[in-house]
Amino acid sequence: MLPALDPEEQRHSEAVAALVRAELATAGGWLSFERFMELVLYAPGLGYYSAGSRKLGRDGDFVTAPEMSELFGRCVAAQCAPVLRATGGEILELGAGTGSLAAAILAALDVQGVLPERYAILEVSADLAARQRARLDALPTHLRARVEWCERLPQAPLRGVILANEVADALPVRRFRLRGGAVHDLGVARASGDALQAAEGAPDAALAQVCAAMFGAPARSLPDGYTSEVNLRVGPWIATLGECLERGIMLLADYGLPRAHYYHAQRVAGTLRCHFRQRAHDDPFVNLGMQDISAWVDFTRVAEAASLAGLEVSGFATQAAFLLALGIERAVAAAPDVPSRARLAGEARRLVMPEEMGEAFKVMALTRGYEAPLGGFSLQDLRRQL
Numbered sequence: 001m002l003p004a005l006d007p008e009e010q011r012h013s014e015a016v017a018a019l020v021r022a023e024l025a026t027a028g029g030w031l032s033f034e035r036f037m038e039l040v041l042y043a044p045g046l047g048y049y050s051a052g053s054r055k056l057g058r059d060g061d062f063v064t065a066p067e068m069s070e071l072f073g074r075c076v077a078a079q080c081a082p083v084l085r086a087t088g089g090e091i092l093e094l095g096a097g098t099g100s101l102a103a104a105i106l107a108a109l110d111v112q113g114v115l116p117e118r119y120a121i122l123e124v125s126a127d128l129a130a131r132q133r134a135r136l137d138a139l140p141t142h143l144r145a146r147v148e149w150c151e152r153l154p155q156a157p158l159r160g161v162i163l164a165n166e167v168a169d170a171l172p173v174r175r176f177r178l179r180g181g182a183v184h185d186l187g188v189a190r191a192s193g194d195a196l197q198a199a200e201g202a203p204d205a206a207l208a209q210v211c212a213a214m215f216g217a218p219a220r221s222l223p224d225g226y227t228s229e230v231n232l233r234v235g236p237w238i239a240t241l242g243e244c245l246e247r248g249i250m251l252l253a254d255y256g257l258p259r260a261h262y263y264h265a266q267r268v269a270g271t272l273r274c275h276f277r278q279r280a281h282d283d284p285f286v287n288l289g290m291q292d293i294s295a296w297v298d299f300t301r302v303a304e305a306a307s308l309a310g311l312e313v314s315g316f317a318t319q320a321a322f323l324l325a326l327g328i329e330r331a332v333a334a335a336p337d338v339p340s341r342a343r344l345a346g347e348a349r350r351l352v353m354p355e356e357m358g359e360a361f362k363v364m365a366l367t368r369g370y371e372a373p374l375g376g377f378s379l380q381d382l383r384r385q386l
């Protein structure tokens with residue numbers, strides 16, 4: 001049972017639903033899931049990320065690693081420091097949430113004496129950008145002065161670091177269902193009354209081609225009824241980011257798997273997850289515009305796109321291995337007193353324990369013109385699984 005929406009939230013959600021119904025009517029009664037997800041998450045003024053609900057944090061819908069602990073940012077800073085020493089330049093963070101990661105990284109890099117020339121944030125959500133400003137205005141002046149928001153990716157080639165924590169899993173995905181070896185595009189249509197439901201359509205060339213390449217045509221290797229997602233946007237996204245990066249590293253952290261595990265025959269219902277007030281569930285057709293929708297990342301697809309963009313896949317590890325390699329235990333031990341050590345130890349456990357975030361989250365490093373070994377990937381190398 002999900003908590004009920006209050007009357008204001010109910011009104012907002014109804015406005016989002018009306019927008020979806022209007023687009024369904026114009027489109028002849030069927031929308032791809034990708035378009036539906038784009039509307040409910042990003043429609044200007046209405047979508048989950050565009051409008052004003054709490055979203056991230058303990059009083060919101062879900063807690064991300066940087067929200068859980070500053071230890072995450074400190075470890076990421078430990079990976080950024082040698083890169084910035086070698087390349088100079090800047091950090092660009094995509095989808096910076098509440099600004100917690102930026103704050104932790106800048107504070108840690110300041111201690112190490114290796115601040116970026118600027119810390120740029122590209123955020124599609126006006127609401128989150130406002131929260132980031134409020135959070136980062138509290139930084140010491142010399143750190144705050146380095147933070148800038150940009151409307152689009154930089155035109156000038158970037159040297160340094162591009163960061164994206166839990167951004168790829170928020171890109172709209174296509175859903176598909178396999179039946180009798182054929183691929184069906186699992187989109188959205190109206191059910192009875194105003195309700196929405198999943199509805200199969202014929203796949204377009206892009207979906208058919210991608211599924212044929214992954215599962216063969218006909219797709220006989222997976223059970224009948226197999227339902228999953230494919231992110232057709234992540235490839236172009238990586239290509240565009242790759243064009244920006246002249247020299248340095250791109251660090252992507254997300255729920256995700258290599259392809260062979262992602263499309264495992266036993267994962268019959270895919271990876272789509274909705275988050276509403278700290279509850280995870282799998283119904284994207286309720287609480288429209290008031291709940292997060294995400295899908296795990298197929299890191300093999302990311303690696304393929306990176307190779308096409310001339311980037312090197314220089315590291316792939318679980319979040320646990322990444323944080324342990326970057327000294328999360330040392331950071332806990334260095335806490336100044338017993339209460340803060342106990343607090344940090346609890347936070348570190350949630351970040352690294354396999355049944356919490358340690359295994360499900362992976363970190364991938366893509367590099368251009370940077371060959372030095374990356375400390376965060378010294379304990380584990382999962383690249384052969386890609």
Ligand SMILES: C[S@@+](CC[C@H](N)C(=O)[O-])C[C@H]1O[C@@H](n2cnc3c(N)ncnc32)[C@H](O)[C@@H]1O
Nearest residue numbers: 049064094095096097122124125165166167170
């Ligand atoms: C799940 S939240 C993660 C926030 C933050 N990185 C964290 O870990 O706390 C997803 C973030 O990505 C942003 N976002 C979604 N699509 C984006 C895109 N194409 N470019 C930049 N940011 C995007 C959202 O507005 C939001 O800030």
